[in-house]
Amino acid sequence: MHFTRPRELLVAGLIGLVPAYVAFKFFYGSLPTLPRFAGATLLVLAVIEAVLAFVIRGRIRTGRLLGAIAVARAVALAKASSLLGALMLGGWLGVLAALVPRAALVTAAAGDVRAAIIGGASAAALIAGALWLEHCCRTPDNSDRDPDQHRTG
Template sequence: MHFTRPRELVVAGLIGLVLGFALVELFYGELPRFPLLAGLPLLIVAAVEVILGFTLRSRIRAGRVLDPIAVARAVALAKASSLLGSFMTGAWLGVLAYLVPRGGDVAAAADDLPGAGIGAVCAAVLAGAALWLEHCCRAPDSRDSDHPGRPTG
């Protein structure tokens, strides 16, 4: 498994953007109002990942013996969360791209703007927290294994 590459996050974000915009454009009239704190679950997961990142980082730097499976699970969680955060950021931005032009004309669109904005911010925070966790799981002397010419493990 390799560490998350920026292009993976960009692709996930673009897919989310297109799908978010298309689905809202097709079904906006049938959707319920977006809750103001729709992105809160993503923010909670981000907080847990930041705490886990600081915990793992301090243990790795202190030279404590860590269960390799636990670190591998943390890396897998971080990778999945960064992709989810990127995808959901794109999706919320797609929703915002639909709502912003209609916000002045349609009262429901104006009411949904704050919830979509908070959702986009929470999703971006999740992506950032996941990248932080992934960074914290690296061994202190390791270099980026994605460089050409370097052996990969």
């Protein structure tokens, strides 16, 4: 398994952007109003992954045992989460692109723009948390470990 590449995130973002833009551009009148905190679940996931990243990083740096399966699962979680975050960020950006021009004219669109901004920020936080978790699961260089462990004499 390779670590997440920027182009993978870009493709996932585009896959989310296009259908969201089309749906909100052409079918907005028949769609329900977006809940204000619709995307906030992604922020909860981002915080959980950031905390997990710091725990794993600390255990690797201090040399405490950490199962290879646990690290592999964390990397798989990070990879899936970064792709989900990119897909959702693209979707929220598509919603914004379709609704920002209408926000001054349609009251519901102004409320949905706020929901899309919260969702987009939460999706960006998920991408950041997932990439940080993925980074913390890498095998450390000698310079990344605790300096006290490498003293001789």
